[in-house]
Amino acid sequence: MKVKITPSKVSGTIAIPASKSISHRAIICASLAQGKSTITNLTFSKDIEATISCMRSFGAKIEVQKNSCIIEGCNLFDLQDGICCDCNESGSTLRFLIPAGALSNKKVTYLGKGRLLERPMGIYQKIFDEQKLLFEQSQDAIHIQGKLQSGHYQIDGNISSQFISGLLFVLPLLDSDSTLTINEPYESRSYVDLTLDMLKCFGIEIKQDKNTYYIKGNQKYIAHDVKIEGDYSQMAFFGVLAGLNSSLTCSNMNLNSVQGDKAILDILASAGCSINSKKDFITIHPSKLQPKTIDLSDCPDLGPILCVLASYCEQTTTIINAQRLRMKESDRIEAMEVELKKWNVDIQTTFDTITIHGKSEYALDDIPIIDSHNDHRIVMAMCVFGLCANTPCIIENAQAITKSYPDFFEDIQRIGGKVEIL
Numbered sequence: 001m002k003v004k005i006t007p008s009k010v011s012g013t014i015a016i017p018a019s020k021s022i023s024h025r026a027i028i029c030a031s032l033a034q035g036k037s038t039i040t041n042l043t044f045s046k047d048i049e050a051t052i053s054c055m056r057s058f059g060a061k062i063e064v065q066k067n068s069c070i071i072e073g074c075n076l077f078d079l080q081d082g083i084c085c086d087c088n089e090s091g092s093t094l095r096f097l098i099p100a101g102a103l104s105n106k107k108v109t110y111l112g113k114g115r116l117l118e119r120p121m122g123i124y125q126k127i128f129d130e131q132k133l134l135f136e137q138s139q140d141a142i143h144i145q146g147k148l149q150s151g152h153y154q155i156d157g158n159i160s161s162q163f164i165s166g167l168l169f170v171l172p173l174l175d176s177d178s179t180l181t182i183n184e185p186y187e188s189r190s191y192v193d194l195t196l197d198m199l200k201c202f203g204i205e206i207k208q209d210k211n212t213y214y215i216k217g218n219q220k221y222i223a224h225d226v227k228i229e230g231d232y233s234q235m236a237f238f239g240v241l242a243g244l245n246s247s248l249t250c251s252n253m254n255l256n257s258v259q260g261d262k263a264i265l266d267i268l269a270s271a272g273c274s275i276n277s278k279k280d281f282i283t284i285h286p287s288k289l290q291p292k293t294i295d296l297s298d299c300p301d302l303g304p305i306l307c308v309l310a311s312y313c314e315q316t317t318t319i320i321n322a323q324r325l326r327m328k329e330s331d332r333i334e335a336m337e338v339e340l341k342k343w344n345v346d347i348q349t350t351f352d353t354i355t356i357h358g359k360s361e362y363a364l365d366d367i368p369i370i371d372s373h374n375d376h377r378i379v380m381a382m383c384v385f386g387l388c389a390n391t392p393c394i395i396e397n398a399q400a401i402t403k404s405y406p407d408f409f410e411d412i413q414r415i416g417g418k419v420e421i422l
């Protein structure tokens with residue numbers, strides 16, 4: 001899919017889609033609970049469909065309706081033989097569900113596409129090796145077999161928080177207590193808080209002291225209805241667009257959310273944007289922005305769009321603690337460097353930092369051809385860049401958008417953004 005973006009002014013209100021992170025968690029918890037749970041205000045995307053498909057493979061009954069799901073849970077201790085879970089390109093789905101497949105002693109296969117199986121899995125490989133369980137990885141699949149033991153787990157906190165969430169979903173189901181200690185530096189921690197929040201809604205209690213989680217065994221998930229709030233990672237694209245272009249209102253937002261990417265509001269405010277919020281609406285007004293230093297350790301998914309913000313600020317912005325961006329759907333540091341350089345943005349990168357000397361306008365003689373690097377967040381970020389530039393651009397392989405936000409371009413059109421699907 002090729003998309004032509006023509007610079008344009010936007011205005012109006014945008015209903016931000018449901019949080020992908022919270023949706024994964026709600027679907028998983030409901031699928032582990034006895035009884036029926038209803039999850040409402042869902043946005044279906046390839047990643048969410050992957051989680052639904054995997055939970056069905058585990059035996060959960062999931063009835064999908066327009067924006068909701070009715071879910072009857074399964075028993076992870078009693079899986080069928082030879083189950084296959086298709087995780088597509090979803091890191092959350094795969095890492096959240098590997099421990100879940102290791103309670104029944106049956107062989108479980110996880111399939112992955114794109115870059116998924118190149119992304120780090122070593123933490124699980126090590127745990128499975130130490131417990132003498134099968135963990136076999138090929139280019140497009142991971143096979144596991146064996147029963148995960150309760151006990152003391154200690155893992156590094158700077159690879160992916162998704163391993164921590166994955167363990168927290170199943171350790172409470174084991175027949176004895178466990179502890180899980182996270183080695184510093186502990187990054188993307190806010191995502192683990194989202195997991196703890198959802199576990200609590202489904203009756204699972206986990207105590208915490210600094211970097212150690214205390215998990216009682218023999219717990220049971222209790223069915224619970226959940227209404228999913230708007231996604232701050234997606235809102236960030238509209239927040240930056242508003243800050244650079246013209247005022248936008250985002251609806252469906254929880255102002256008390258614990259999503260780490262809510263940091264976009266502080267980043268925009270400290271860069272000079274004026275922001276008003278009321279009920280579940282947030283309005284962002286444009287301004288001459290000056291962000292300076294931005295730390296991504298707890299909000300990695302904001303990386304690509306913050307590179308766009310920095311490109312349009314007439315000063316130097318340094319983005320630090322960005323190393324995990326290299327391990328997402330694409331190497332997001334490299335992808336943003338390559339694509340922004342097509343616009344002559346002055347950008348330098350190191351292994352874990354991005355420095356951008358921005359300016360207020362970008363015009364080129366020819367239409368640049370931007371590539372998605374098969375990454376939804378690169379597509380959305382470069383679309384925002386293009387809407388604020390002075391020359392049209394074309395984004396190739398833009399179908400990557402379906403991973404998290406299939407209606408993104410329609411939503412951009414709705415607020416006046418000139419986007420043509422070629």
Ligand SMILES: O=C(O)C1=C[C@@H](OP(=O)(O)O)[C@@H](O)[C@H](O)C1
Pocket residue numbers: 020021022092159160161162165187188191192300301324
């Ligand atoms: O738990 C989650 O929902 C997520 C955790 C983060 O990953 P890492 O912990 O690997 O940084 C984030 O980048 C990802 O998009 C979603």
Ligand SMILES: C=C(OP(=O)(O)O)C(=O)O
Pocket residue numbers: 047089090091092093301328329377404
């Ligand atoms: C990295 C992302 O997702 P996941 O890790 O679940 O593939 C993302 O949505 O940006």
